[in-house]
Amino acid sequence: MRGRALAFAVALLALAAALLAGCGGERAADGDELRLGYFANVTHAVPIVAMERGIYDRELEGTKVSPQLFISGPEAVSSILAGSIDAAYVGPGPLVTALSRAPGEILVAAGANEGGATLIAARGSGIRSVADLRGRRVAIPAHGNTQDLQLHELLRRAGLKPADQGGDVTLVVVRNPLLASAITTGVVDAAMAPEPWGSVLVADGAARVVLDSDQVLDGRSPTTILVVSRALAERRPDLVRALQRANAEAVALVRRDPALAGAAFNRRLDEVSGTTLAPAVIRAAVDRQTATTRVDPAQMQIMIDAAGDAGYQARDVALDEVLPIRPSAQ
Amino acid sequence: MTTNTADGGAPGAAGASRAARGARRVAMLAVRKLWFIALILVVWWLVTALGLVPAYKLPSPGDVLGALENAIRERELLGALWDTLLRLVTGWAIGVACAVALGLLTGAVPFLEDGIRPVLAGLQAVPTIAFLPLAILWFGFNATAVLVITAFGTFKPMALATYGAIHQVPPTLKMAGRAMGARGLFYQRTLVLPAIVPSLVTGLKLSWSFAWRSLMAAEIIVSGTTGLGGVLELGREINAIDIVMAVILIILVVGILFEQLVFARLERWVNRRWGLVGAR
Amino acid sequence: MTAEPLALRIDGVSKAYPNRGLALAPTTIEVRRGEFVSLVGPSGCGKSTLLGMAAGLLAPDSGTVEAMGQRVGGPGRERAIVFQDAALMPWLNVRHNVEYGLRAQRVPKAERRTRVAEALEMVHLDRVADRHPHELSGGMRQRVAIARALVLRPEILLMDEPFSALDAQTRTVLQDELQRIWLETRPAVVFVTHNLMEAAFLSDTVYLLSAGPGRIVRRYEVTVPRPREESDPRLVDIRQDMLDRLRSEVNAAAGRGDPDLAPADALAA
Numbered sequence: 001m002r003g004r005a006l007a008f009a010v011a012l013l014a015l016a017a018a019l020l021a022g023c024g025g026e027r028a029a030d031g032d033e034l035r036l037g038y039f040a041n042v043t044h045a046v047p048i049v050a051m052e053r054g055i056y057d058r059e060l061e062g063t064k065v066s067p068q069l070f071i072s073g074p075e076a077v078s079s080i081l082a083g084s085i086d087a088a089y090v091g092p093g094p095l096v097t098a099l100s101r102a103p104g105e106i107l108v109a110a111g112a113n114e115g116g117a118t119l120i121a122a123r124g125s126g127i128r129s130v131a132d133l134r135g136r137r138v139a140i141p142a143h144g145n146t147q148d149l150q151l152h153e154l155l156r157r158a159g160l161k162p163a164d165q166g167g168d169v170t171l172v173v174v175r176n177p178l179l180a181s182a183i184t185t186g187v188v189d190a191a192m193a194p195e196p197w198g199s200v201l202v203a204d205g206a207a208r209v210v211l212d213s214d215q216v217l218d219g220r221s222p223t224t225i226l227v228v229s230r231a232l233a234e235r236r237p238d239l240v241r242a243l244q245r246a247n248a249e250a251v252a253l254v255r256r257d258p259a260l261a262g263a264a265f266n267r268r269l270d271e272v273s274g275t276t277l278a279p280a281v282i283r284a285a286v287d288r289q290t291a292t293t294r295v296d297p298a299q300m301q302i303m304i305d306a307a308g309d310a311g312y313q314a315r316d317v318a319l320d321e322v323l324p325i326r327p328s329a330q
Numbered sequence: 331m332t333t334n335t336a337d338g339g340a341p342g343a344a345g346a347s348r349a350a351r352g353a354r355r356v357a358m359l360a361v362r363k364l365w366f367i368a369l370i371l372v373v374w375w376l377v378t379a380l381g382l383v384p385a386y387k388l389p390s391p392g393d394v395l396g397a398l399e400n401a402i403r404e405r406e407l408l409g410a411l412w413d414t415l416l417r418l419v420t421g422w423a424i425g426v427a428c429a430v431a432l433g434l435l436t437g438a439v440p441f442l443e444d445g446i447r448p449v450l451a452g453l454q455a456v457p458t459i460a461f462l463p464l465a466i467l468w469f470g471f472n473a474t475a476v477l478v479i480t481a482f483g484t485f486k487p488m489a490l491a492t493y494g495a496i497h498q499v500p501p502t503l504k505m506a507g508r509a510m511g512a513r514g515l516f517y518q519r520t521l522v523l524p525a526i527v528p529s530l531v532t533g534l535k536l537s538w539s540f541a542w543r544s545l546m547a548a549e550i551i552v553s554g555t556t557g558l559g560g561v562l563e564l565g566r567e568i569n570a571i572d573i574v575m576a577v578i579l580i581i582l583v584v585g586i587l588f589e590q591l592v593f594a595r596l597e598r599w600v601n602r603r604w605g606l607v608g609a610r
Numbered sequence: 611m612t613a614e615p616l617a618l619r620i621d622g623v624s625k626a627y628p629n630r631g632l633a634l635a636p637t638t639i640e641v642r643r644g645e646f647v648s649l650v651g652p653s654g655c656g657k658s659t660l661l662g663m664a665a666g667l668l669a670p671d672s673g674t675v676e677a678m679g680q681r682v683g684g685p686g687r688e689r690a691i692v693f694q695d696a697a698l699m700p701w702l703n704v705r706h707n708v709e710y711g712l713r714a715q716r717v718p719k720a721e722r723r724t725r726v727a728e729a730l731e732m733v734h735l736d737r738v739a740d741r742h743p744h745e746l747s748g749g750m751r752q753r754v755a756i757a758r759a760l761v762l763r764p765e766i767l768l769m770d771e772p773f774s775a776l777d778a779q780t781r782t783v784l785q786d787e788l789q790r791i792w793l794e795t796r797p798a799v800v801f802v803t804h805n806l807m808e809a810a811f812l813s814d815t816v817y818l819l820s821a822g823p824g825r826i827v828r829r830y831e832v833t834v835p836r837p838r839e840e841s842d843p844r845l846v847d848i849r850q851d852m853l854d855r856l857r858s859e860v861n862a863a864a865g866r867g868d869p870d871l872a873p874a875d876a877l878a879a
Contacts (some may be wrong), residue, residue: 074567081386097568102386144568164405173553173563178471187471311404312568502697505667509685510711510762520713524701604700605744 034060034232034239037068037076037088040272042196042285043223045261046112047089048268050250059246060239069272073145080106080229087228087243091146092303092322093312095227099321100313107233108295108323109240110247113224116289117147118198119154119211121190122183127210130158139174139182139191146223149306150216151192156309165310183207194223196277196285203281213288221299223289247293254291262286297323389572394579397572407561411580414545414557421477422541425484426534433492434518443493450489458483458540459547466552473555476548483544484537491533495526528604535593542581616676617643617766617798618664623673625659632823634659636673639817639826643765644796648809648816650852652860656824657802661770664800665691678765687715690759694771696751698743704754705730705739711762729761732791749780756788760795767797774803782840785811789837806856810848811840818852820859828855 036056038047047067050056056065068085070076073094079085081102089112098106121127127136133155140148151171152162161167174182176197182188184206193201201207213219226247228240254261262282270276277285300322307313371391377383378390385393401407436442458479465475465482499522507521549559558577565573600606618641625634634656641647649657662668663675666684675682677689690711698707708729712722730736733753743751752772759767773781785808792799792812803809809816816830830852834844 072567074569077569094569097570098386101569101571102384105384105386142567143564173560173567174471175551178466178551181466182471185470307568312570314570314572500695500697502693502695503699505665506691506693506697506758507710507714509665509667509689509691510714510758511685511687512710512714516714520710521699524699527701603742605742 032062033064033066034087034243035066035068035085036243037070037079037085037090039070039072039076039089040268041194042261042265042282043113043116043194043289044089045254045265045286045289046224046247046250046291047226049254049261049264050246052264052267053250053253055246055249056243059249060242063239063242072142074142077106077227080227083229083231085229086232087226087240089224089226092222092225092300093144093146093149093307095225096304096307096317096322097144097312097314100307100315100317103321105230106227107230107240109226109228110244110293111222111224111295112226112247112251112291112293114222114290114292114294114296114299115213115216115219116195116223116285117150117216117221118193118195118202118209118213118288119151119190119216120183120193120198120201120207121210122186122188122207123205125189127190129210130154130160132210133158133169133190134160135168136189137170137172137187139179139188139193140171141176141192141194142173144307144310144312146221146303147192147194149303149310150221152306152310153217153302154192154211156306162310180204180206195288196281199281199284199288200277203278203284217299217302219288219290220296221303222295225295244293251291251293258286258291259283261291295323386569386571389575393572394575397570398576398579401561401573401576405561405564406556407576407580410556410558410561411584413555414549414559415584417473417477417480417549417555417557418541418545421480421545422484422538424477425481425541426488426537428481429485429488429537430492430523430530433489433496434522437493437496438518438522447490447493450486450493453486454490457547458486458544459551462548462551465548471552473552476545476552476555476557479548480541480545484541487540488533488537491530491536492526495529495533496522498529499525528600528606531593531597531600534596535589538588538593542585546581615643615679617641617645617678618800619674619676620660620664621674621676623660623663623670623675625656625663625668625671634824637824637826638673641766641798641800643798646792646799646801646812646814648801648803648813649819650803650806650809650816651819651824652804652821652856654821654824655819656821657819658770659824661691661768661800661802664766665689665768667691687762688765689768690762690764690766691768692752692755692759692770692772694774696743696748696755698751698754698758700743703740703742704735704746707743707754708757708761711758715762725761725763729757732760732794733757733787747780748776749784752776752784753787756791760791763795764797767799769799769801771802771804773808774805781808785840786837788812793836806849806852807840807845810845810852811838816848816852818855820856827859828852 036047038044051067068079070079070088073090076085076088076090077094077098080088081098087109095106095108119130125136127133138151140151142148148171155161155167155169160169163170172182172188174188174191176194179191179193179197180201183191183201190210191207195213198209202209226243228243233240262279262285266276266282297319301319304317304319304322308316375391378385378388389397398407432446436446461482462475462479465478469475469478503525504521507517512521546559546562549555549557550563553560553563558580562574562577565571565577618639620637620639622636622638623634624632624636626632633654637656637660639647639660649660651657659668663670664677664682666675666682666686666689677686680686699710702710705726708726709722712725717725727736730739733756735750735753735757738746738750743754746754755772773784776784789812801809801812810830810832813832816832817826818828818830819825820827830848832845832848834842838845
């Protein structure tokens with residue numbers, strides 16, 4: 001009697017667990033809606049402009065594109081894995097760490113943006129080069145994100161190591177909104193800052209630029225990549241191609257007129273938070289990045305290697321897994 | 331014992347059977363306390379081993395143990411655990427001390443309690459972590475701010491528990507104390523404080539869990555401070571659900587250990603000393 | 611009566627509680643030094659309210675209370691009180707419970723020790739001095755409460771239904787003990803009870819109270835020499851008289867439709 005009850009309980013629990021973990025929100029876009037994730041960051045100017053101009057809806061004729069705002073990459077890739085969104089603009093870091101655990105579940109459709117990161121240092125810190133970071137504390141927005149991986153690579157090239165790997169540069173995670181207070185109160189001496197935060201702090205006079213965006217890995221490391229779920233790619237390759245077309249269109253638009261990106265970003269920022277950035281700051285931020293559909297394989301390899309060195313990958317991801325089909329060049 | 335062996339087998343056999351009974355009792359106790367954990371482990375293992383759920387959504391028990399071992403080796407998880415526990419105990423102790431002191435001080439004066447209590451009750455609805463930006467502004471982006479948040483997270487429920495406890499002191503006990511001439515600090519220290527101890531134990535347990543929550547939330551944000559919260563956040567940031575589950579497992583185990591080793595003992599001691607159960 | 615000075619003078623005190631109206635009509639009671647006075651009556655007759663005011667734990671709405679010639683405005687050293695539920699401190703052992711009042715009154719340690727020992731011996735608790743209250747029977751706990759009051763050497767001992775929660779046998783034993791202790795130490799006692807026999811047995815003077823509002827309906831002087839026996843026919847007569855008196859009070863109240871009164875038979879217990 002007790003044995004049967006126990007077996008029943010086991011079966012019930014197993015079923016519940018499988019349902020909870022396996023089927024949560026799985027709803028691949030086979031209907032008339034495509035859920036697209038993006039951030040309210042200036043590096044996401046391409047999707048922001050595309051949405052504003054209705055480019056997605058035009059290219060994905062008959063399918064409604066529902067934008068979903070995320071605040072960081074891990075949430076976006078988790079949502080793709082859970083099946084609650086179909087596509088997203090994310091950085092290379094979250095993409096690589098997710099692929100190391102869920103091989104083949106996320107596919108790169110196209111690039112959207114490059115560069116957009118600066119190495120800045122607190123005024124009076126005396127830091128003038130990467131080598132000067134020895135013994136200092138440097139802020140990163142998150143473990144495993146684009147700026148963190150870029151900093152790892154910069155340190156490696158300068159012959160330095162993060163403190164948690166036996167080196168003497170301490171990396172401190174500081175959320176972007178807290179970066180200003182962390183720099184001014186001396187919690188950190190420097191920061192690998194994504195735009196527009198770097199430009200904001202420089203304009204404020206709180207920090208100086210140590211490496212401008214074009215000196216950070218030649219300004220060509222991928223920042224924003226359009227990715228899609230495996231389910232979408234398998235069931236609706238036509239929608240993926242439409243997304244690629246819309247993305248290319250928006251990239252071309254932004255390249256032709258970078259001011260457009262700044263204005264669109266400011267309007268979105270106003271919508272989301274009720275604030276806007278000064279025109280000079282937004283111009284500086286946009287100037288520090290490049291819209292492109294390209295994902296430079298060599299640069300991507302750098303990101304993969306950095307994630308591997310930092311111990312962020314569950315297993316080593318091959319470049320082929322990330323870029324199996326070369327996105328059509330600009 | 332040596333004389334027993336000389337006497338022959340009888341006493342030794344009796345001892346052996348007593349030992350066997352003792353062992354059986356321990357085994358029964360273990361079954362009663364551990365069956366649910368075992369059940370969960372079996373189901374968890376089954377679900378992953380049968381491939382019902384992909385590993386990136388639910389890592390197997392083995393994966394999580396591996397992540398645990400890896401985090402201990404490469405991410406100084408034990409150091410982080412120690413930092414967190416130290417911070418937890420310190421923040422909790424500060425919060426409890428402040429709450430009990432405030433409760434005793436103002437619980438004795440209805441005018442003060444009437445003014446303060448509604449504010450405290452209202453504050454319960456505000457997540458402690460909402461005060462973190464303020465704490466960072468005042469104390470910096472550092473461990474002090476985290477400690478303050480932990481203490482504050484402890485303080486809120488504990489202060490209310492103290493008020494509740496003070497109101498549960500039997501009126502005749504208070505009257506007896508005052509009639510014998512106890513007043514002021516002596517009255518608070520020797521009568522009210524010990525009288526509220528049994529009801530405070532519940533508050534201690536409650537505030538302990540609040541301390542955990544505030545601490546984890548604060549550590550996740552103020553990541554310059556080493557601790558379990560930071561490791562948890564790292565797991566989230568690099569999509570490593572096995573690390574996240576390993577940390578959850580650690581918090582769970584610490585929770586069970588504290589409940590069994592600290593709070594259960596404390597409760598037993600208080601119940602015995604204050605004669606609450608099993609007396610007469 | 612006599613020229614003996616008063617221990618307690620309760621002069622025209624009254625008390626009303628919110629939503630319950632007048633609990634006690636203006637009442638006057640005088641207690642001589644060394645006199646044993648009982649207040650007896652049904653619940654709601656204000657006897658415990660009277661005691662609370664004598665203890666200084668309740669403020670009267672009108673009238674005054676004087677203890678040993680001093681106006682009462684709160685608890686005082688000349689008075690000690692024993693409650694119905696013993697009200698011991700569960701975290702202290704018997705010895706420390708008895709010692710508590712002496713600590714509160716800053717009596718030096720050496721003196722505390724001898725006085726506690728004396729008090730414990732008087733109530734026959736010296737052997738359980740290290741036990742905690744929950745390890746004692748109800749009767750023993752009440753003995754501790756009495757020792758805790760006696761150790762303060764009060765001139766006035768206020769007792770609020772101290773034996774009403776005890777079983778009949780224990781109650782009888784403790785009544786005998788209280789009589790003995792009172793004869794040894796002779797404080798003035800104000801003893802609140804709803805047990806008519808107990809009142810008659812212990813007291814020099816019994817005030818019979820009635821409810822709605824609480825007031826004194828009769829005063830009895832019990833002159834039976836001590837030590838007394840409960841079976842003494844004179845005491846039985848007094849008890850019977852009190853019972854008759856209360857019955858007619860209750861019947862009158864029932865005629866008025868006053869719901870506050872307990873049936874008089876409950877008092878005959």
